[in-house]
Amino acid sequence: MKLLNEKSKMGSGSFHIRELDIKTNIPKGLQRNDLNLPELSEVETVRHYTNLSRSNFGVDNGFYPLGSCTMKYNPRINEVVAKLPEFNIHPLSKNHKGALQIIYELEKYLCEITGMHAFSTQPAAGAHGELTGTMIMKAYLRKRGEERTTVIIPDSAHGTNPSSVSLCGFRPVQVKSSTSGGIDLDDLRQKMNTSVAGIMITNPNTLGIFDDNILEITKIVHACGGLCYLDGANMNPMLGIVKPADFGIDIMHLNLHKTFSTPHGGGGPGAGPVGVIKELEMFLPNPRVNEKLEFVQTEESIGRIHSFYGNFGILLRAYSYIRAIGPVGLRKVAENAVLNANYMKEKLKKHYHLRYDRICQHEFVIDDSLMPNNVTTNDIAKRIIDFDFHPPTIYFPLIIQGAMMIEPTETETKENLDAFIETMIRIVDEAKNEPQKLKKAPFNTPIGRLDLVRAARKSQLTWCSPET
Numbered sequence: 001m002k003l004l005n006e007k008s009k010m011g012s013g014s015f016h017i018r019e020l021d022i023k024t025n026i027p028k029g030l031q032r033n034d035l036n037l038p039e040l041s042e043v044e045t046v047r048h049y050t051n052l053s054r055s056n057f058g059v060d061n062g063f064y065p066l067g068s069c070t071m072k073y074n075p076r077i078n079e080v081v082a083k084l085p086e087f088n089i090h091p092l093s094k095n096h097k098g099a100l101q102i103i104y105e106l107e108k109y110l111c112e113i114t115g116m117h118a119f120s121t122q123p124a125a126g127a128h129g130e131l132t133g134t135m136i137m138k139a140y141l142r143k144r145g146e147e148r149t150t151v152i153i154p155d156s157a158h159g160t161n162p163s164s165v166s167l168c169g170f171r172p173v174q175v176k177s178s179t180s181g182g183i184d185l186d187d188l189r190q191k192m193n194t195s196v197a198g199i200m201i202t203n204p205n206t207l208g209i210f211d212d213n214i215l216e217i218t219k220i221v222h223a224c225g226g227l228c229y230l231d232g233a234n235m236n237p238m239l240g241i242v243k244p245a246d247f248g249i250d251i252m253h254l255n256l257h258k259t260f261s262t263p264h265g266g267g268g269p270g271a272g273p274v275g276v277i278k279e280l281e282m283f284l285p286n287p288r289v290n291e292k293l294e295f296v297q298t299e300e301s302i303g304r305i306h307s308f309y310g311n312f313g314i315l316l317r318a319y320s321y322i323r324a325i326g327p328v329g330l331r332k333v334a335e336n337a338v339l340n341a342n343y344m345k346e347k348l349k350k351h352y353h354l355r356y357d358r359i360c361q362h363e364f365v366i367d368d369s370l371m372p373n374n375v376t377t378n379d380i381a382k383r384i385i386d387f388d389f390h391p392p393t394i395y396f397p398l399i400i401q402g403a404m405m406i407e408p409t410e411t412e413t414k415e416n417l418d419a420f421i422e423t424m425i426r427i428v429d430e431a432k433n434e435p436q437k438l439k440k441a442p443f444n445t446p447i448g449r450l451d452l453v454r455a456a457r458k459s460q461l462t463w464c465s466p467e468t
């Protein structure tokens with residue numbers, strides 16, 4: 001597809017800006033006479049963007065089983081609510097009590113869902129929540145007069161976990177996974193000492209496994225004076241079933257843009273609210289909204305971590321989602337997410353290697369170790385695109401070589417699940433009989449197989465005029 005600049009024809013523009021008579025202090029030498037913008041007629045511009053949007057793939061086009069990302073359907077009612085003119089208000093407006101009430105109530109719902117005592121909706125993403133939570137850990141330790149330097153993180157963790165912890169000045173220490181896919185308790189015990197500020201754990205973890213020993217894990221960390229942080233991006237299978245506070249979690253974030261069905265991808269916007277137990281409430285970011293819908297501040301707070309009160313549009317969508325489906329609906333979400341993942345896992349494990357063959361939560365991980373003719377996970381992922389599905393998350397978690405992490409979500413029909421399963425089985429057949437085909441896939445896309453190494457090392461993301 002040609003770029004706007006390549007389609008441009010001088011003089012064909014739809015609008016012309018008259019010569020302006022604005023006075024400016026910018027020195028003559030720094031002023032521009034020409035912006036070199038592409039020129040296209042209105043209809044060509046509309047067609048360009050419409051065709052561009054059709055080249056994209058999203059949850060609204062088809063099945064998107066991207067593990068750990070919870071690419072579920074985003075109900076349109078959320079968009080209707082987010083567009084209401086009453087919510088189109090400036091944060092400095094005095095007329096924002098309604099918006100504050102939404103924030104206040106949403107925080108209360110998140111408390112009810114997770115069992116935490118208080119939430120802040122300021123953080124703008126999961127990773128931002130992790131940083132906020134780690135800052136709270138630090139503030140808590142400082143108040144106790146303790147200097148602790150490390151945070152324990154399992155080897156199956158999302159890459160943002162060690163990054164957030166490092167950004168906050170802690171050293172991440174890795175703990176091994178056990179043969180059953182949870183945390184290796186002996187390794188954890190060995191790594192615990194008084195320099196450990198706490199643990200950052202994902203449960204269910206990135207293998208889709210709920211840790212059988214979670215109570216023991218949080219007990220071990222607490223016994224050493226550490227705090228337990230939960231990366232709650234994988235809350236989908238726990239809604240209405242288990243509250244993280246009940247298994248010993250002190251701080252956690254949620255990804256509203258995953259679990260609570262607000263659109264995501266391409267870098268945002270998102271929302272990663274952080275919840276804490278009562279003892280840590282005073283450290284939450286300033287300001288907070290109280291029950292009288294006034295702003296309150298605490299002296300012990302880690303301070304502001306986002307302008308105003310977070311990404312309000314995302315909070316509104318999550319609020320709408322929770323109100324629309326209610327507590328019974330939330331529990332159904334979890335049940336069906338788990339059911340769909342286990343259905344698919346049972347069907348696919350006859351054809352693909354499944355390292356941890358046990359009941360999974362919302363996702364599971366298969367790999368390419370049984371593939372004949374050197375067919376790899378990358379080949380499989382590329383071929384999946386030809387069948388109008390988005391490939392699963394690949395080569396993650398790092399502890400499984402050639403991982404394919406599949407999260408079907410609760411919003412898919414059985415027909416869709418079956419169609420994907422059939423495709424995956426067909427690809428195994430192709431791997432046996434026509435491996436060359438898999439090496440060259442995809443065939444039905446505007447651009448075929450990319451050289452991934454070159455794309456990463458020598459990426460060119462801007463357009464350069466052929467004349468320059």
Ligand SMILES: *Cc1c(COP(=O)(O)O)cnc(C)c1O
Nearest residue numbers: 068125126127158160231233270
């Ligand atoms: C998505 C995800 C994150 C990061 O969330 P962002 O909103 O992308 O910053 C962290 N941990 C897990 C397990 C995730 O799935």
